[in-house]
Amino acid sequence: DAGVTQSPTHLIKTRGQQVTLRCSPKSGHDTVSWYQQALGQGPQFIFQYYEEEERQRGNFPDRFSGHQFPNYSSELNVNALLLGDSALYLCASSHDSSPFYEQYFGPGTRLTVT
Amino acid sequence: GQQVMQIPQYQHVQEGEDFTTYCNSSTTLSNIQWYKQRPGGHPVFLIQLVKSGEVKKQKRLTFQFGEAKKNSSLHITATQTTDVGTYFCAVNSGNTPLVFGKGTRLSVIA
Numbered sequence: 001d002a003g004v005t006q007s008p009t010h011l012i013k014t015r016g017q018q019v020t021l022r023c024s025p026k027s028g029h030d031t032v033s034w035y036q037q038a039l040g041q042g043p044q045f046i047f048q049y050y051e052e053e054e055r056q057r058g059n060f061p062d063r064f065s066g067h068q069f070p071n072y073s074s075e076l077n078v079n080a081l082l083l084g085d086s087a088l089y090l091c092a093s094s095h096d097s098s099p100f101y102e103q104y105f106g107p108g109t110r111l112t113v114t
Numbered sequence: 115g116q117q118v119m120q121i122p123q124y125q126h127v128q129e130g131e132d133f134t135t136y137c138n139s140s141t142t143l144s145n146i147q148w149y150k151q152r153p154g155g156h157p158v159f160l161i162q163l164v165k166s167g168e169v170k171k172q173k174r175l176t177f178q179f180g181e182a183k184k185n186s187s188l189h190i191t192a193t194q195t196t197d198v199g200t201y202f203c204a205v206n207s208g209n210t211p212l213v214f215g216k217g218t219r220l221s222v223i224a
Contacts, residue, residue, distance in 0.1 A: 033211075042202050042214030043157060056211055059115075090156060100212050101147075105156040 002027060004093050004106035012112045013081050019111060021076040025093030026104045031055075032074040033103065034066060035090040043090055049074050050096055078111075086113045116141065118205050120215035128223050133190040135218035137203035144207045146186045148177060151217070152199040160188075193222050 005024045013019050025032050031050045035043035045058035049068035068074045072093075078085055088110050092103035119138045127133050137146065145164045149157040161170055163179035163186060170177045174197075176189040190197055200217040 040216075042204075042216050043212075044214070045211040048211065056209075058211055092157075099209055100206050101162060102159045103212070105158070107156050 004091055004104050006089075006091050006106035006109050008109060009107070010110045010112075012114060014114055015081055015083060017081050018077065018079045019081060021078075021089050021091075021109045021111070022073065023076070023091030023093075023106055024073045025091075029093035029095055029104070030072050031094045031096050031099045032068060032072065033092045033094070033099070034074070034076045035092060035105075036060075037088040037090055037108070039087070046076070048099060050099065055099075081113045083113050086111060116205060116207070116210075116213045118203060118213060118215045120203055120218055122218055123216065124219050124221070126221045126223065127193050129195060130192050133193050133197070133220055135188050135201050135203075135220075137186045137188075137205075137215055139184050139205060141184070143183050143186075143205050145205070146179060147204045147212065148186075148188055149202045149204060149214075150199050151202065155199070157202060190220075193220070195222050195224055198222050 007022045033048040034046040037043045046060050047057040048055050052068045063079045065077045088108045090108045091106040094103045147162045148160040151157045161177050167181045168179040174191045178187045200219045202214050202217045204212040204214045206212045
């Protein structure tokens, strides 16, 4: 049973560029949440997708957007990258019956903005 | 918004010693979750506590939810090198997003 997968593993971008990160949820899960984890900090909730729609959103600017596909996989897009966007981006999947219970996290994408 | 404080920020112990991390909130919590993140890894769900005064055990790990549901603790008995990592508490209310603490980083010296 495949767990949560994310791609790419690492990414280096320049300020002002745009980036797309991808996530495939654990088999049987239909809800995907994205988190940003800065060095030495806990994960911070960006948004959650269910049934191809953004259901909840954390305190992140509109530069952060996402998408969920019919197969439940998801993308996180960040436009106009800033140095402060450098972080580990984690995808977590769960079932809609308890969208924030026992979330399964992927290995993350390490984004470096230079 | 909801906030949760974790202490200590760092803990260095000799292998075999016990370890405890605490999570405190100024508001009453509906539940609390604990996650472990190994160095270079991703958070892994450990447990959820829901009831006032609840105590749950997983082998050498003991989790406790305060009577007032404003604090929680994770205690590890006789630490091993495999316990190394950062332990996070995370809280929410109903289906609101999880709010993670800053974590306690545990180092175990063999």
